[in-house]
Amino acid sequence: MERQCRIIWTRVIVICVLVSSSCLAQDQKPNVVILATGGTIAGAAATGTQSAYTSGAVGIDTMLAAVPGIRDLANIKGEQISNVGSQDMTVEIMLTLAKRINVVLGQADVDGVVITHGTDTMEETAYFLNLVVKSNKPVVLVGSMRPSTAVSADGPLNLFNAVGVAADPKSAGRGVLVVMNDWIHGAHSLTKTNTTAVQTFMSPLRGLVGVANYGKNDYYNSPIWKHTIESEFDVSDVSHLPRVDILYAYSDMAPDLIDASVATGAKGIVIAGVGNGNMNKPSLEAAARAAKKGVVVVRSSRVATGTVGRNVEVNDDEMNFVASDELNPQKARILLMLALLKPLTTSEIQQLFYTY
Ligand code: GLU
Numbered sequence: 123m124e125r126q127c128r129i130i131w132t133r134v135i136v137i138c139v140l141v142s143s144s145c146l147a148q149d150q151k152p153n154v155v156i157l158a159t160g161g162t163i164a165g166a167a168a169t170g171t172q173s174a175y176t177s178g179a180v181g182i183d184t185m186l187a188a189v190p191g192i193r194d195l196a197n198i199k200g201e202q203i204s205n206v207g208s209q210d211m212t213v214e215i216m217l218t219l220a221k222r223i224n225v226v227l228g229q230a231d232v233d234g235v236v237i238t239h240g241t242d243t244m245e246e247t248a249y250f251l252n253l254v255v256k257s258n259k260p261v262v263l264v265g266s267m268r269p270s271t272a273v274s275a276d277g278p279l280n281l282f283n284a285v286g287v288a289a290d291p292k293s294a295g296r297g298v299l300v301v302m303n304d305w306i307h308g309a310h311s312l313t314k315t316n317t318t319a320v321q322t323f324m325s326p327l328r329g330l331v332g333v334a335n336y337g338k339n340d341y342y343n344s345p346i347w348k349h350t351i352e353s354e355f356d357v358s359d360v361s362h363l364p365r366v367d368i369l370y371a372y373s374d375m376a377p378d379l380i381d382a383s384v385a386t387g388a389k390g391i392v393i394a395g396v397g398n399g400n401m402n403k404p405s406l407e408a409a410a411r412a413a414k415k416g417v418v419v420v421r422s423s424r425v426a427t428g429t430v431g432r433n434v435e436v437n438d439d440e441m442n443f444v445a446s447d448e449l450n451p452q453k454a455r456i457l458l459m460l461a462l463l464k465p466l467t468t469s470e471i472q473q474l475f476y477t478y
Pocket residue numbers: 160161162163177206207208209239240241242243265266267268
């Protein structure tokens with residue numbers, strides 16, 4: 123009897139030790155919140171080898187179930203913000219997402235946030251969040267190029283690496299990051315360069331922030347642009363942003379598109395110019411007419427990489443234009459929408475393009 127009691131007590135003690143050490147291990151892991159918005163990472167096709175699929179068809183729990191070991195990296199909680207292909211991302215969803223991130227990261231027990239997102243407009247949401255998130259903690263966007271049902275789906279490893287980056291204290295203070303295909307990009311510099319390839323994101327002008335390798339990360343640099351807690355932009359009381367259109371330049375561009383944009387209510391126009399932000403003479407005249415009416419005109423470029431400089435072939439001082447510097451048209455639009463929330467002069471807006 124005495125022997126049996128001793129055996130039972132020994133077992134009780136062993137179980138207690140195991141349970142408490144697993145609780146301790148759980149407590150010691152970082153806490154990461156995943157906010158899901160949709161995209162191909164949550165996409166599903168009828169078969170594993172078909173190219174047609176529906177974005178945003180799979181919920182956060184199904185995505186997590188496909189990633190073995192992900193819960194060893196962090197304690198993970200998931201929330202669904204939206205479930206759209208990112209071609210349907212809206213300013214409204216972006217504002218909801220930003221506000222939710224600010225609340226979540228304000229909690230002392232949350233160490234980082236991962237946002238699952240379609241790749242089509244990921245650079246726009248990443249850059250927007252880079253300007254309006256009010257926290258130094260890691261914020262990481264992730265997606266995939268192949269749907270979750272594909273042979274060799276890239277989403278599971280991307281998600282694993284994204285959680286690894288969000289859980290890593292070394293990621294803090296580098297602004298909003300994007301993790302795709304083992305590379306860690308900064309929100310200011312990355313851009314999508316291939317319509318379908320798994321290796322689609324590049325940071326042509328500034329290079330990578332780092333690389334992720336099965337949950338372990340190497341950092342090469344920190345983006346130099348102002349972001350997050352240093353940013354002057356605050357959307358906590360904002361429910362919509364001013365309309366900014368992007369117009370694509372080409373040989374023999376029709377200037378009427380610029381006039382139409384102004385007539386239909388745009389407060390800002392970004393020209394995806396040829397070369398160094400150029401456009402033909404009739405379009406320059408239309409853009410100058412727009413600027414005279416108070417519409418802010420930003421010259422960016424349709425070229426994949428390079429800067430757009432002030433007063434090179436276009437006299438920006440005379441025409442009251444803004445040069446986009448390093449921002450491509452889609453990111454120039456994001457910055458201009460936020461800038462237009464404030465009563466700023468064109469030269470003050472130009473300074474924002476050199477700062478953010
Ligand atoms: N249109 C999809 C999206 O952006 C495809 C891109 C992707 O997620 O890879 O949501």
